[in-house]
Amino acid sequence: MTIADTLDALPTPALVLDEPRMLRNIARLRGRLDPLGVALRPHLKTVKSVEAARRLLTGGNGPAAVSTLKEAEAFAAAGVRDILYAVGIAPRKLERVLALRAAGCDLSVVLDSPGQAAAVADASRRTGDPIPVLIEIDCDGHRSGLRPDDPAAVAIGRVLEQGGAALRGVVTHAGESYGAVGADALAGFAEQERLAAVTAATALRAAGLPCPVVSVGSTPTAHFARDLTGVTEMRAGVFALFDLVMAGIGVCSLDDIALSVLTTVIGHRRDRGWIIVDAGWMALSRDRGTAAQAVDQGYGVVCDIDGRVLDGLIVTGVNQEHGIVARRPDSAAVLPDLPVGTLLRLLPNHACATAAQFDGFSVLPDDASQPMAHWPRFRGW
Amino acid sequence: MTIADTLDALPTPALVLDEPRMLRNIARLRGRLDPLGVALRPHLKTVKSVEAARRLLTGGNGPAAVSTLKEAEAFAAAGVRDILYAVGIAPRKLERVLALRAAGCDLSVVLDSPGQAAAVADASRRTGDPIPVLIEIDCDGHRSGLRPDDPAAVAIGRVLEQGGAALRGVVTHAGESYGAVGADALAGFAEQERLAAVTAATALRAAGLPCPVVSVGSTPTAHFARDLTGVTEMRAGVFALFDLVMAGIGVCSLDDIALSVLTTVIGHRRDRGWIIVDAGWMALSRDRGTAAQAVDQGYGVVCDIDGRVLDGLIVTGVNQEHGIVARRPDSAAVLPDLPVGTLLRLLPNHACATAAQFDGFSVLPDDASQPMAHWPRFRGW
Incomplete structure (x- = not known):
C-alpha cells in the first residue's frame, strides 16, 4: 500500500495526521528543553x-x-x-x-x-x-x-x-x-x-x-x-503538529507540518484559473493567521496526495463546503491539470482551529504497509 | 422563571436559540414566497x-x-x-x-x-x-x-x-x-x-x-x-436564524437574530478598557464577515442576559477560549461595570459558522415559565 492507496479509502474532507512528523516535532522540543532543565x-x-x-x-x-x-x-x-x-x-x-x-x-x-x-x-x-x-x-x-x-x-x-x-x-x-x-x-x-x-x-x-x-x-x-x-x-x-503560521514566523518548515486536510477536486472554473475542492471553511476553519505575514497563504497551501507542496498553489477563497484553489497572486506557476476526483492535501494556517472542525484524526503510520488509525477528538466545554 | 434564571443554569459558552424569533423569521419568508408562487x-x-x-x-x-x-x-x-x-x-x-x-x-x-x-x-x-x-x-x-x-x-x-x-x-x-x-x-x-x-x-x-x-x-x-x-x-x-452579516446588508434587524452565544465575564483589563469573556474563536468561530461592511462588528455584538444590545460594545479580539469585549472604536459609550461572573450574550457575524462550533442549541421557549429544550446538532461529512 502506498500513502495514496491508504488515503484513497477516506471520505473527504478528512483530517490527516502524519504521526512520524508529530513524533519528530515532539522529540525536537524535548531535545531543547531537557538541557535547559x-x-x-x-x-x-x-x-x-x-x-x-x-x-x-x-x-x-x-x-x-x-x-x-x-x-x-x-x-x-x-x-x-x-x-x-x-x-x-x-x-x-x-x-x-x-x-x-x-x-x-x-x-x-x-x-x-x-x-x-x-x-x-x-x-x-x-x-x-x-x-x-x-x-x-x-x-x-x-x-x-x-x-x-x-x-x-x-x-x-x-x-x-x-x-x-x-x-x-x-x-x-x-x-x-x-x-x-x-x-x-x-x-x-x-x-x-x-x-x-x-x-x-x-x-x-x-x-x-x-x-x-x-x-x-x-x-x-x-x-x-x-x-x-x-x-x-x-x-x-x-x-x-505545527502549521503555516508557525512556518511563517520561522519556527518550523513546511515539511514539519503534521496536519493536513484531505480534499477532492469537485470542479473547475478554467476561465478564472480556479480549481474547486470539497474543503471549505467548515473543514479548514476561517482562520487567516497568515494574512498579516510576509507570505499570505490564503486558507492553506496545496499539496499532492503524497504531501508534496504544489508550487504556487493556495486556497484563495472558501465558502462553507467549497474551497477555491488558485495560484498565489505573485506566482507564475502553471496551473496543473487536476481532474475532478483528484485527491489533494491542504496545509492549515492554524492547527488548533482546523483540527477543531473534525471529530478525529486519520493517522498516517510510519510504515505505509500498516493500516491507518483513527484517533477520536472531542470538543465542547 | 425569567430568561436570566433559565440561562443561568447553562455552562458557558453555550449556543442559545430564541425559538420565537426563529418561528417569526420562518413565517416572514413564507409570507413573501407564497404570493410569488x-x-x-x-x-x-x-x-x-x-x-x-x-x-x-x-x-x-x-x-x-x-x-x-x-x-x-x-x-x-x-x-x-x-x-x-x-x-x-x-x-x-x-x-x-x-x-x-x-x-x-x-x-x-x-x-x-x-x-x-x-x-x-x-x-x-x-x-x-x-x-x-x-x-x-x-x-x-x-x-x-x-x-x-x-x-x-x-x-x-x-x-x-x-x-x-x-x-x-x-x-x-x-x-x-x-x-x-x-x-x-x-x-x-x-x-x-x-x-x-x-x-x-x-x-x-x-x-x-x-x-x-x-x-x-x-x-x-x-x-x-x-x-x-x-x-x-x-x-x-x-x-x-439571521446574523450580523444579514443585518449589515439590511435583510434583518438586530432584533431578528435568533442565535447568540452565552458567555461569562472572567476578567478585566481596566487599563485597556477590556472585559475578558469565556467565548473565544472556538465558540464564536473566526468568521469576520462584517469586517468589510459599513459597521465592523468585530467578532460579535454584546447583549445583556436578556438579549438587549449593550450600546457600543463588541468583541474586538479573540483567542481560542478568550474573547475581549471593548467599545467599538467609534463609540463614546461608557464601559459598563460587568463584574466577573456576569452572563452576556453575543450576536454572531455568521450563524452557520458560529452554530457549527457547538454540539447543540439551548432553546429559549416562547414562555419563560417553560423549561429550555436542547436540540442536538451534528457535524462532519
Whole structure:
C-alpha cells in the first residue's frame, strides 16, 4: 500500500495526521528543553485527543495544560493526574473543578483578580480541599493578567493562602510572539516572558508567599528561549503538529507540518484559473493567521496526495463546503491539470482551529504497509 | 422563571436559540414566497438539527437542501424524503448517494462538467436507478457553475439523459448578494439570479431536454426578489436564524437574530478598557464577515442576559477560549461595570459558522415559565 492507496479509502474532507512528523516535532522540543532543565507541560487544546496526548505527555500521563473543563474531564478520565486549566476561572465553574479534584485529579486554576481569589478560597474552605491557583501575569499586553510588578498579585496571594486555597505559582503566555519573525525576535519574546514570570514570582516570595511553580510558554518562545533561569515549566501546544503560521514566523518548515486536510477536486472554473475542492471553511476553519505575514497563504497551501507542496498553489477563497484553489497572486506557476476526483492535501494556517472542525484524526503510520488509525477528538466545554 | 434564571443554569459558552424569533423569521419568508408562487426548499446547513429542521420544512418533512452527505443521511433517517445535495458531486461520493436513494430518499445531485455527468450516468446505468441531477449555473462569478449561455449545459444534459441519469433542472446561488446593501441592490441580485437560471432552463428545453426544476436562492435574494417568473423553488438557509452579516446588508434587524452565544465575564483589563469573556474563536468561530461592511462588528455584538444590545460594545479580539469585549472604536459609550461572573450574550457575524462550533442549541421557549429544550446538532461529512 502506498500513502495514496491508504488515503484513497477516506471520505473527504478528512483530517490527516502524519504521526512520524508529530513524533519528530515532539522529540525536537524535548531535545531543547531537557538541557535547559525545564519540564514540559503540553497544552492539549490543539490535539483534544487521548491517543495524541499519550504521545505528547511525559510518560504518557504527565503534566498537561488544557483550555476547557471538558478537556480536563476527558484527560482526567484517561488517567492524566496533573492538569492546569489555563483560562481564567469563573466562579460558576468551581463545582466542576472540585468534582475533578475529588476524583483524584490535581487540577489547578488560573486567575488575576481578588474577586476570583475570594471565590476560590470560599470553595476551598467549604470543601476542605485547597484548590491550587496560579496567578496570571501579563508579559506582553495581549490579553489577561497582572503586570509583573502589580502589587495586586501579593494581595491575591494573601486572599488565597489565608482563605484556604493554595497559591501554587505564576503563569504567563507570550501570545504576541506569534506576530514576531526570526530567532532574535522570538528569543526576545522568550526573555520578556521569562522575566515577567520571574519578577512576579520574586515579589510573591519576598512577601512571604509560596511560589513553587513558574510557568511560561508558547510554541515560538519554547523553541527560541536562550535562558530559562527561574522558570520551572514550559507550556506549548501547537509544537506537536505545527502549521503555516508557525512556518511563517520561522519556527518550523513546511515539511514539519503534521496536519493536513484531505480534499477532492469537485470542479473547475478554467476561465478564472480556479480549481474547486470539497474543503471549505467548515473543514479548514476561517482562520487567516497568515494574512498579516510576509507570505499570505490564503486558507492553506496545496499539496499532492503524497504531501508534496504544489508550487504556487493556495486556497484563495472558501465558502462553507467549497474551497477555491488558485495560484498565489505573485506566482507564475502553471496551473496543473487536476481532474475532478483528484485527491489533494491542504496545509492549515492554524492547527488548533482546523483540527477543531473534525471529530478525529486519520493517522498516517510510519510504515505505509500498516493500516491507518483513527484517533477520536472531542470538543465542547 | 425569567430568561436570566433559565440561562443561568447553562455552562458557558453555550449556543442559545430564541425559538420565537426563529418561528417569526420562518413565517416572514413564507409570507413573501407564497404570493410569488414559489416553493421554499430550506438549506439545512445552517441548523444541522432535526428539531430545527422540523420547524423549517414544509409539513415538517418537506423539500430540503444540504451541504454534505452527512446532513443528507441524518435528515433522511429522520424522514425527509426530498433532498438536494447542493455541492458539486465527486464521483467517489456516488456510492453514498445510491445508498440513500435505495433507502427511499429522493436525493438529487449537482454538477457542472461532462466528466461528472458521465460518472453519474454510469452509476445510474449500473444500478438501474436514474440519479436526478441539477446542472449548476453561475449567476455572479462567485464560485462554481456554467455561465447561463454556456452550450456545455446542453451537452451535459445529453450525457445524463442518454446515459441513464435524470436531468431534473438547473440550480444557481447568488453568493455575491452577501456583499450588496439595501433593497434595490438586493433586488438586482435576485433578478440576476432568476435570469441566469431561467436562461439556462430555456436553453435546455429548446434542445429538447427536460428541466422541471428551476432552483434559485440565497437569504438576501429570497427576501428582496420582486419577480420570480420561471422559478420553481427558492433555497435559503440563514433566514431562520439571521446574523450580523444579514443585518449589515439590511435583510434583518438586530432584533431578528435568533442565535447568540452565552458567555461569562472572567476578567478585566481596566487599563485597556477590556472585559475578558469565556467565548473565544472556538465558540464564536473566526468568521469576520462584517469586517468589510459599513459597521465592523468585530467578532460579535454584546447583549445583556436578556438579549438587549449593550450600546457600543463588541468583541474586538479573540483567542481560542478568550474573547475581549471593548467599545467599538467609534463609540463614546461608557464601559459598563460587568463584574466577573456576569452572563452576556453575543450576536454572531455568521450563524452557520458560529452554530457549527457547538454540539447543540439551548432553546429559549416562547414562555419563560417553560423549561429550555436542547436540540442536538451534528457535524462532519
